[in-house]
Each structure stands twice: as structure tokens, then as C-alpha cells.
Amino acid sequence: MEERYIASVDLGSSKIALTVARISGNDVQIVYYKETPSDGIRNSYVFNPKKASAPLKEAIAEAEKDLRIKILQVVVGLPKYYVKQESASGKVPRGEEAGCITEEEVENLKEMALESYPLNDERNEVMYGAVAQSFSTEDSFQQVESDIVGMVSDYLEGNFKVFIGRRRSVANLDVVMNELGIAIARKYFLPDVVAKAVLTEEEMENGVALIDMGAGSTSVTIYKGKVMRHYGAIPFGGKTITSDIRTECGLSERLAENIKLAYGACMPDRLQNLSEKIIQINDENGVPLKQLPVKYLSEIITLREKEIIDSMLYLIEESGFADSLRAGVVITGGGANLLNCANYVTELSGYHVRTGYPRHLFSASGCTGVFETGATAAVGMVLAAKNDRLLNCLDAPILPPEPEPEPVPEPESNADPVDALFHPGDADTAETPAEKPEPAEPKLPRENFLIDPVEFGEEVPREPKKKTEKTETRFGKMTKIIWGKVKKTGEELVGSLYDDMDKNNNTNE
Numbered sequence: 001m002e003e004r005y006i007a008s009v010d011l012g013s014s015k016i017a018l019t020v021a022r023i024s025g026n027d028v029q030i031v032y033y034k035e036t037p038s039d040g041i042r043n044s045y046v047f048n049p050k051k052a053s054a055p056l057k058e059a060i061a062e063a064e065k066d067l068r069i070k071i072l073q074v075v076v077g078l079p080k081y082y083v084k085q086e087s088a089s090g091k092v093p094r095g096e097e098a099g100c101i102t103e104e105e106v107e108n109l110k111e112m113a114l115e116s117y118p119l120n121d122e123r124n125e126v127m128y129g130a131v132a133q134s135f136s137t138e139d140s141f142q143q144v145e146s147d148i149v150g151m152v153s154d155y156l157e158g159n160f161k162v163f164i165g166r167r168r169s170v171a172n173l174d175v176v177m178n179e180l181g182i183a184i185a186r187k188y189f190l191p192d193v194v195a196k197a198v199l200t201e202e203e204m205e206n207g208v209a210l211i212d213m214g215a216g217s218t219s220v221t222i223y224k225g226k227v228m229r230h231y232g233a234i235p236f237g238g239k240t241i242t243s244d245i246r247t248e249c250g251l252s253e254r255l256a257e258n259i260k261l262a263y264g265a266c267m268p269d270r271l272q273n274l275s276e277k278i279i280q281i282n283d284e285n286g287v288p289l290k291q292l293p294v295k296y297l298s299e300i301i302t303l304r305e306k307e308i309i310d311s312m313l314y315l316i317e318e319s320g321f322a323d324s325l326r327a328g329v330v331i332t333g334g335g336a337n338l339l340n341c342a343n344y345v346t347e348l349s350g351y352h353v354r355t356g357y358p359r360h361l362f363s364a365s366g367c368t369g370v371f372e373t374g375a376t377a378a379v380g381m382v383l384a385a386k387n388d389r390l391l392n393c394l395d396a397p398i399l400p401p402e403p404e405p406e407p408v409p410e411p412e413s414n415a416d417p418v419d420a421l422f423h424p425g426d427a428d429t430a431e432t433p434a435e436k437p438e439p440a441e442p443k444l445p446r447e448n449f450l451i452d453p454v455e456f457g458e459e460v461p462r463e464p465k466k467k468t469e470k471t472e473t474r475f476g477k478m479t480k481i482i483w484g485k486v487k488k489t490g491e492e493l494v495g496s497l498y499d500d501m502d503k504n505n506n507t508n509e
Contacts, residue, residue: 006392007020008378008381009074010377010378011038011052011076013038013216015035015036016036016055018059018063020063020071021382030363032067032367035369039052039054040052041216042216044081044217046079047172049175049176049179071393077188077377078187083163085230087159087161090158090160092108094154106145106149106158117130129162129163129189131163131228132158132160135158135159137153185391186388188385190212193383194221194376197359197361197383204225208222208325210356211331211333213332213333216236217237224324229319230321232319238333241260241300249300264298266340266341267340271295271339271340275294278291278294279291305341309349328353331353333373333374336356355373357371358370
């Protein structure tokens with residue numbers, strides 16, 4: 001089966017998440033996932049394309065280098081804020097001989113509802129998508145899509161939820177990718193893809209509210225009968241909590257974010273021993289600047305978290321499904337990692353609450369963070385794009401990393417070592433005959449500790465040499481030659497000395 005590759009980009013207010021996945025049939029294997037601090041993004045939409053493209057360019061270049069591929073196109077998510085929902089409907093007649101209702105007819109009805117829906121401001125608004133709520137025939141009313149397919153009727157009518165966003169927010173996504181020379185293959189409405197990556201079918205059937213706690217926005221998506229029934233969002237989230245810590249404690253934004261990630265928690269009265277801890281903050285030289293009690297940090301976080309959760313509970317109540325959430329609430333996104341966050345939502349709402357991680361609908365190896373709550377949007381887009389059989393974001397398959405080249409040993413000179421001592425200028429120019437390669441030189445005898453000739457001065461422990469038969473090494477031969485020449489020279493000097501003494505004696509006589 002032919003393999004395809006999908007690359008997704010989650011442009012968040014605090015981070016950019018880049019994911020590359022290998023698709024083989026229904027099998028999804030994530031081969032790359034990495035998060036990079038973002039810029040130029042506010043409340044989940046790009047307000048400065050120039051700033052937003054710089055960190056994304058570095059992230060894509062790093063992925064291409066690590067995987068040895070070229071990314072030609074990506075799938076991206078639409079902003080989660082500045083989205084309004086409205087109701088729409090469509091009706092198409094069918095003849096008596098049309099037969100059973102098909103999936104193609106249902107899809108055509110959806111497209112008609114999108115195309116025919118009048119926008120109040122076509123210059124500034126754009127359609128994000130539509131979700132079918134129910135279908136009706138002359139005999140049946142408010143049927144779900146899975147039930148309406150196969151029925152027989154003279155007409156088909158559908159009711160839809162239409163989601164409308166700002167045209168400028170969508171256009172800025174195109175500007176960012178044009179700066180990088182990368183095409184956008186698909187734009188996804190994130191609440192829907194995140195829900196399908198986190199929620200189970202039982203939860204969507206029985207009624208559940210998914211709260212996505214992002215950095216720049218927080219949203220709630222309600223499912224009932226496996227259909228998305230309501231959506232709403234507010235323009236603040238985790239970055240607002242970081243800003244509160246920075247303001248109240250007089251810290252830099254980077255330090256406030258790091259402290260929040262390391263010690264952030266809700267409900268200060270339930271921290272037990274952690275509430276007694278004190279964070280010591282030093283400057284770059286290690287000089288103490290201030291102390292921050294963990295309990296006080298938790299009080300700051302809890303006040304802002306209460307405001308966010310109360311806003312979500314208001315949106316749930318406004319949807320009309322507050323009493324239909326048999327599966328309770330699921331929290332996801334980067335903000336869901338705060339300690340006691342799920343317990344705090346339970347205390348304020350009374351719902352059963354769990355933390356939503358990406359479901360194991362894929363495999364991943366060596367991708368740190370891909371199974372965390374902050375990766376749900378990036379993973380959800382990959383899972384949604386896998387059904388498009390024609391989508392392939394790369395121009396070549398991923399290759400294994402290139403092995404590091406082995407060091408090439410320097411050629412050894414075959415000049416005679418003794419001649420090199422007496423004629424050093426000839427040692428560098430000595431040539432080795434190609435037909436007579438020099439045999440490998442045996443190792444010098446070593447003791448328990450020796451000085452390594454490569455890194456002079458470093459002692460390397462060695463095992464004691466085993467007793468073996470003595471063999472004459474090249475070093476021994478060289479020593480004999482040197483001492484032979486020294487001995488010969490000494491004998492000549494002594495001989496000449498005796499000759500001079502004899503001459504002097506004869507002269508005196």
C-alpha cells in the first residue's frame with residue numbers, strides 16, 4: 001500500500017506545533033512533533049503575518065533537516081475566536097423514482113446550505129463550515145445523518161449550524177504560508193477536529209462539553225447524539241494567567257510562564273505540603289531577589305481560572321444543553337495541565353470532569369509531547385486529513401538519518417626510523433612503494449598505567465599484560481640498530497684516542 005505524509009501546523013498564541021505523520025491505509029504513525037514559541041498571534045488568530053512567519057520558518061527548516069524531506073504543503077487550523085454560529089436550512093425535491101436517499105445527496109444538501117446562506121458582511125466575513133443538526137422527510141422528522149441515508153422520500157430537508165468567522169483572519173494564514181513558499185492544503189475548524197481526537201463515541205452520544213483551554217482563547221464545544229450542537233469562545237486563557245503572575249509578582253513574562261508551568265495549581269487550600277513551599281528567585285549572578293510562596297501563586301491562578309470556568313459554564317447554560325450532559329465535561333489544551341484544574345471545574349460546575357488527552361488512534365515513537373493535552377489540535381488535524389486519499393504534503397519519502405562519516409586515518413610514512421633520526425629532513429619526503437605495503441605495527445608493551453601518545457599527559461588504565469612468549473618488536477629492532485651505531489661510534493672514538501696517546505709517547509722518547 002502506497003504511503004502518504006501529512007504535515008499539520010497549529011498556530012497558537014503561545015506556541016507553534018508542527019506535526020509530520022506517515023499514512024498507510026488507516027494506519028497513522030507520527031514521525032515528528034515539536035513545539036516552538038510563537039509570535040505575532042493573539043487570541044488564536046494571526047494579527048502580524050511577518051512576525052508569525054519567522055518562528056514557523058525555523059520550525060519547518062528544522063523538521064526538513066531532521067527528516068531529510070521537503071514540506072510542500074500543510075494543513076492548518078482556523079482561529080477559535082471571533083466565530084459566530086447561526087442556523088440555516090435547505091430543501092431539495094426528489095421524484096418518486098429517485099429511490100433511496102444517498103450519502104451524495106446529503107453532501108450536496110450541505111454544500112447548498114453553505115453556498116446559499118446570506119452573509120451579513122461578505123467583505124469581512126467568511127464561512128468556516130456547517131454541521132448538519134437533523135434531516136427530515138414527509139414521514140420522519142429530526143433524523144440524524146446515519147439514519148436518513150437509505151430512506152425513501154419525495155424531498156429532503158436539512159437543518160444546519162453555520163459557523164462564520166472573519167475574512168481577515170483567514171487571509172492572514174495565506175499571507176504567512178506565502179512568505180514561506182508553502183501551500184495550504186486544508187483549513188480545519190479546530191473545535192470539531194479536536195473533539196474527534198479527544199472524545200469517545202459514547203461521550204458524544206450521551207452528551208458532553210469539551211472545554212479547550214488555550215493560551216489566547218478558551219472555547220467550549222457541546223456534543224449530543226454524536227452531533228456538534230453548540231460552540232462558543234472567549235478571548236482569554238493561559239496567557240492571561242501568566243500576565244497576572246507577572247504583574248502581581250513583578251517578574252518577566254518568560255520567568256512567570258516558567259513558574260506557572262512548574263508550580264502552577266488551582267485550589268490553594270488543597271495543596272497539602274506543596275502550599276508550604278517557597279520559590280527562591282535569583283538573578284543571573286545567583287543573588288537572591290525575592291521569594292514567592294507557592295500558596296500565594298496558587299491564589300493568583302485560582303482567581304483567574306474561576307473567571308474562565310464561570311464563562312464556560314455560562315456558555316453551556318446558554319446552549320440549552322446544560323441538563324443533557326450525561327458524560328459531563330472534558331478539559332483539554334495546554335491550560336488543562338494545571339494541578340487541580342479538573343477538580344476545580346468539578347467543584348464549580350457539579351459535572352463529572354476528566355482531562356482529555358489525544359486518543360491512541362495513532363502510533364508515535366520518539367515524539368516528546370505528542371500525547372499531551374497541548375497536542376490535541378495538531379494531532380486532530382492529522383487524523384482528519386488522513387481520510388483524504390489524494391493529500392500528500394511531501395515531495396519525497398522520509399529517509400533514515402545519514403550515518404556520521406568515519407574518520408580517515410592519516411597515511412603512515414615508511415621512512416626508516418633510524419635515518420629519520422640522523423636525517424630529519426628526509427623523513428617527510430619518504431615514499432612508500434605501492435607493491436610492498438608495510439605490515440601492521442604491533443602494539444608497544446604496556447604496564448598498568450601509561451601515557452597515551454595521542455593525548456599526551458592523560459593516563460589511561462590498562463589491564464596487566466599476560467605472560468606470553470617474547471617476540472622481537474620493531475621497537476626492539478630499532479633500539480638494537482641505534483645502540484649498534486652508538487657503540488661503533490664510541491669504539492672509533494676510543495680507538496682514535498689510543499692512537500693519539502701512542503703518537504705522543506713515541507715523540508717524547
